Amino acid sequence: MSAQEVHIERLIGRKIHDPEGRSAGAIEEIEAELRDGEWVVTKVLTGPVGLLTRLSSLGMGAWLLGFLGARKSLGGCEIAWRHLDLRDPNDPRLRCPVRELRH
Amino acid sequence: MAEDFPEMPENGSRLRLIRDVLDSQMVDRRHRQSGKVDGILAELREDGRLVITAVENGLPEAVRRVSPKVGDWIAALGRRWGVRKGEIYRIPFDKVRRAGIEVRIDLDAEATPLLAWEKWLHDHIVRHIPGAG
Numbered sequence: 001m002s003a004q005e006v007h008i009e010r011l012i013g014r015k016i017h018d019p020e021g022r023s024a025g026a027i028e029e030i031e032a033e034l035r036d037g038e039w040v041v042t043k044v045l046t047g048p049v050g051l052l053t054r055l056s057s058l059g060m061g062a063w064l065l066g067f068l069g070a071r072k073s074l075g076g077c078e079i080a081w082r083h084l085d086l087r088d089p090n091d092p093r094l095r096c097p098v099r100e101l102r103h
Numbered sequence: 104m105a106e107d108f109p110e111m112p113e114n115g116s117r118l119r120l121i122r123d124v125l126d127s128q129m130v131d132r133r134h135r136q137s138g139k140v141d142g143i144l145a146e147l148r149e150d151g152r153l154v155i156t157a158v159e160n161g162l163p164e165a166v167r168r169v170s171p172k173v174g175d176w177i178a179a180l181g182r183r184w185g186v187r188k189g190e191i192y193r194i195p196f197d198k199v200r201r202a203g204i205e206v207r208i209d210l211d212a213e214a215t216p217l218l219a220w221e222k223w224l225h226d227h228i229v230r231h232i233p234g235a236g
Binding site: 003004005006007008009010012028029030031032033034035036037038039040041042053081082086087 | 111112113114115116117118119120121122125141142143144145146147148149151152153154155164167168196197
């Protein structure tokens with residue numbers, strides 16, 4: 001089996017579902033780490049947390065939402081790569097229930 | 104002017120691919136603007152790792168994000184009439200030296216199709232304008 005090609009930019013906005021069918025949010029940001037000369041994807045950020053991270057305004061955005069009393073509604077997850085199943089890039093899946101993720 | 108080009112980042116360095124790479128301006132080793140990053144290509148390896156392999160430049164790739172079908176049409180039009188013949192140019196990710204507001208790429212854009220449109224515009228339009236250098 002040869003390596004499968006994945007277009008990172010086409011993953012943006014794709015919703016991730018867990019094995020129980022619950023949504024873990026839409027992909028907003030993808031983080032990679034340099035390991036032995038190769039950039040390896042290590043985590044995916046979803047929802048408003050991911051979006052604010054992408055806009056470099058997570059700290060200020062969270063503070064502002066807290067100030068406005070909407071902090072609880074700041075959704076989204078940080079999903080470690082090991083929890084993701086991307087064999088079908090059009091339908092990314094979680095390998096664990098969404099409640100086990102760090103929000 | 105080949106110069107102070109940044110070295111490969113250290114092991115363990117992290118990169119936000121959407122914020123720091125996608126849609127960023129590419130700058131070659133001679134500091135020439137060389138188009139934007141329209142796509143990022145990765146390989147899902149047999150061991151389960153997703154490894155970033157290349158950045159891509161080309162209008163069809165940018166449009167495919169919005170509509171794959173329209174992207175395919177633009178690629179077909181490009182193959183027929185485009186300066187680059189609809190070619191999506193791939194730059195190996197190990198040529199990417201620094202990402203952020205601009206992406207520094209360790210190559211000479213002059214030797215690639217990245218500047219094809221600039222050259223075409225220069226040869227067919229700009230040089231016919233009186234006073235143009």
